[in-house]
Amino acid sequence: MKTLALAAALAVMLPLSGHAQTAAPIFQGSPVTAETLVDRAEMVRLADTLDAAVDAKDWALARSLFTDQIDVDFTSLVGGEPATIPADGLIAGWSGNLTAEKESFHLRGNHRITFTGADSAVMLSHGYAWNRMERGARPENGGNPLWEVWGTYEHGFERVDGDWKINAMTFTATAERGSEFVRNTPGS
Template identity: 75%
Template structure:
């Protein structure tokens, strides 16, 4: 029993050290439900966007949000109404344009009892049939890999996203599909 306890204690100490090195706090009984909710929200945002359920997507954000998608579109980080973020997504992903988002390796750091930051790896693609046309480049797919960072704040309605950054690490495919709103 002593060996098992010592091995378990050692494993927990290593896990804590590794967690600190790669980002994120160790999972505890006190934070387990909050962590699960934050991961659910981030995944649900992706699912709502892919389903083009803009009301559902909007429900996961505070009224204003700090956004930084400069690695994809240039410009400067900004604080904008969440409604404007959703309006932009819905305009770009309209009609024939489909999307698929996937994320993993969620790492959560608590910045106090009512604030947290979640970092995760992300993959997304946009597909648009009109991209296949020769005049549009002849390719109907654009895809991107990168890192998401979501800021969370606890509100009276539960955890909500108040900041979102995407840092692209690689992308390939049709710039036409990336840049052209669906019709």
């Protein structure tokens, strides 16, 4: 359970899943058409809203963006195995890690969306995140209050009752630096 909580907490950080690296159509995204333009804009808005909600610690808003169950894969950061978990559990993990003491900042771009069905899609994007916690600056905690990560996200989307929701998240870290204390220690 501790690994799952850490995975959920670190999921806030960012990524591109391994299978997407070899699947050119998903990597490139579907062509933009007049028929898909609004759906595309909504998916980008949802992913960007998720980042903003996490940074603002607006957990109710963050939860509202997900289906009830979500496939998560943050193994590039924490090991373990991909899992299907309740979205409430994911939010509980994030909120337990990113308390008022632990600031975060997320930035995403280069969105590529592939429609996999009339009511499903996958979005790949590049991401950057940092966590800052002043306690990390103490000598006994390593002397650095900042942890950063870069990588790619893969978000799955499903249309539920006419609205797009996030039903999957994979983050593949490509680089990280900074304080392991800040990365691994929940805020108090």
